[in-house]
Structure formats: structure tokens, C-alpha cells
Amino acid sequence: MTRPRVRLPERAKVGDVIEVRTVITHVMETGQRRDGGGQPIPRDIINSFTATFAGTEVFKAELFPGISANPYLAFYMRVPGPGEFEFTWTDDRGAKVAEKQKLNVV
Amino acid sequence: MDSPALDRRTFVLGAAAVVAIAPVLGGEASAQSAPPAWQEALKRIVGDAQPATDGRLTFDLPEIAENGNMVPFTIGVDSPMTEKEHVKAIHVIATANPQPNVATFRFTLLSGKASASSRLRLAQTQDVIGLAELNDGRFLMIRRPVKVTIGGCGG
Numbered sequence: 001m002t003r004p005r006v007r008l009p010e011r012a013k014v015g016d017v018i019e020v021r022t023v024i025t026h027v028m029e030t031g032q033r034r035d036g037g038g039q040p041i042p043r044d045i046i047n048s049f050t051a052t053f054a055g056t057e058v059f060k061a062e063l064f065p066g067i068s069a070n071p072y073l074a075f076y077m078r079v080p081g082p083g084e085f086e087f088t089w090t091d092d093r094g095a096k097v098a099e100k101q102k103l104n105v106v
Numbered sequence: 107m108d109s110p111a112l113d114r115r116t117f118v119l120g121a122a123a124v125v126a127i128a129p130v131l132g133g134e135a136s137a138q139s140a141p142p143a144w145q146e147a148l149k150r151i152v153g154d155a156q157p158a159t160d161g162r163l164t165f166d167l168p169e170i171a172e173n174g175n176m177v178p179f180t181i182g183v184d185s186p187m188t189e190k191e192h193v194k195a196i197h198v199i200a201t202a203n204p205q206p207n208v209a210t211f212r213f214t215l216l217s218g219k220a221s222a223s224s225r226l227r228l229a230q231t232q233d234v235i236g237l238a239e240l241n242d243g244r245f246l247m248i249r250r251p252v253k254v255t256i257g258g259c260g261g
Contacts, residue, residue: 017218017219018218030204030205030227031205032204032205053216056214056216057214057216058214058216058217059211059212059213059214059217059222060211060212061209061210061211061212061222061224062209062210062212063209064205064207064208064209065205065227066198066200066203066205066206066207066208066209066226066227067208067209067224067225067226067227068175068176068177068224068225068226068227068258069175069176071224071225072178072223072224072225073222073223073224074180074222074223074224075211075213075217075221075222075223076217076218076219076221077216077217077218078187078216078217078218078219080216
């Protein structure tokens with residue numbers, strides 16, 4: 001689980017509804033496949049994603065094996081004021097990746 | 107909170123939902139003894155509620171997916187997203203996937219717009235269901251067929 005990428009608008013005004021786009025590298029192994037020797041490949045997916053802004057939760061996603069590899073998630077926020085986003089991805093092994101990005105509020 | 111009395115709107119929506127959902131749920135369940143996994147998944151989300159299919163929930167995804175491993179979609183409800191009227195969550199279920207649950211998106215009053223986009227896997231040609239959970243406890247439902255040329259999910 002690496003290389004989280006986040007795209008925010010270059011600038012936003014208070015009250016604007018902005019789109020936030022995120023993507024992260026992850027195999028999202030479904031648990032349904034078998035390896036060359038016929039052994040089941042254990043499930044390994046990102047099962048949760050959280051976005052907070054200035055410490056307040058904006059959006060959350062619970063993901064299942066039906067989500068594609070390298071999960072892409074886009075959602076919206078009504079800008080409450082200046083602040084910083086924090087995005088957290090958590091996988092089946094309990095590994096977490098966090099990414100912070102400041103929103104340019106004008 | 108409004109009184110629980112059945113106003114006209116609620117009644118009309120409820121009646122429409124029963125008509126819309128009855129053949130869907132009844133037809134496939136009667137064909138075999140155990141209900142399909144997607145019906146269980148649906149039931150876990152809506153409980154005994156009858157989801158309305160009034161068009162407020164929109165689900166953009168391709169009619170034909172050449173690659174079932176990566177099918178882009180956007181799902182959303184036209185909602186003011188205020189304290190009084192907002193969408194709590196949207197759920198996506200793929201009816202013919204070995205594991206039908208795809209995702210649950212949870213919104214907040216900061217969301218501004220009850221819409222989310224992602225990419226899903228489809229093992230084969232099937233219907234994909236979207237369900238929106240409103241703050242007043244009601245559910246909206248939409249069902250979209252997708253023809254899959256090359257299935258996803260591996261195996």
C-alpha cells in the first residue's frame with residue numbers, strides 16, 4: 001500500500017462544494033483467486049478510508065473485494081474555512097497510510 | 107421530526123417501492139431454497155424497510171464494460187445535505203459477484219454533496235444495485251444492468 005495521490009482544487013472559497021479525488025496503489029486481493037499451485041491466495045484489501053478536514057470527519061468508505069485494485073475514491077466537501085485534509089487508508093493487515101494536504105482557501 | 111403518520115408522499119413512495127421490488131426479490135428467491143448472497147447483503151442494509159425507486163438516486167456506470175476488473179462509477183443523491191435533510195450513506199451491491207458487497211460511502215454535513223465515485227469489479231454480466239440511506243430512515247434504491255465482456259474478480 002503505497003503512493004497515495006490526492007487532487008484538490010488549486011483554490012476554494014468558504015461555502016464552495018469541492019471535489020476531492022484520491023487514489024492509492026494496492027493489489028486489492030479478493031481472496032477468491034488461487035496461485036499456480038492451486039492454493040487460495042488470502043484476501044488482502046484496503047477495507048477502510050477516512051477523510052477529515054481540520055479534525056472533523058468529511059467522508060468515510062468501507063471497501064469490499066468488489067473494489068478494483070489501486071482504489072480510486074472521489075467525493076465532495078463544502079468548504080467550512082481554512083484547514084488541512086487528512087486521508088487514511090487501512091488494509092486487512094492493519095497497515096495504515098496517512099496523507100495530509102492543505103486546502104488553499106481564498 | 108415529523109409525525110410518524112403516513113403522509114401522502116411517504117405512502118406513494120412506499121407503494122411504488124413495493125411494486126418495484128416485489129418481482130425482483132420474489133422471482134429469484136423462489137427459484138432456490140437459500141436466498142442469493144446479494145439478497146442477504148441487501149437485507150442486512152435495509153432491514154424491513156421498503157426502498158423507494160423515485161429517481162432521486164442516480165447511478166452512472168457503463169452499460170457495457172469491456173473489462174470487468176475496472177468499471178468506473180459515480181453514485182449520488184440530489185440532497186441539500188442539511189441537518190434536516192441529508193443522506194447518511196450510499197451502498198453498492200453487485201448481484202452476481204461471489205462477494206456482492208462493493209462499498210459503503212458515509213457522508214457528513216460537511217460533505218455538501220451526497221455523491222461518490224470509484225471503480226468496481228464485476229465477475230460477469232449482472233445488475234448492480236445502489237442504495238441510499240436517508241437521515242429520516244428511508245432508503246432509495248436503483249438497479250442498473252451492466253454487460254461484462256471480460257469478467258473481473260479472477261478465479
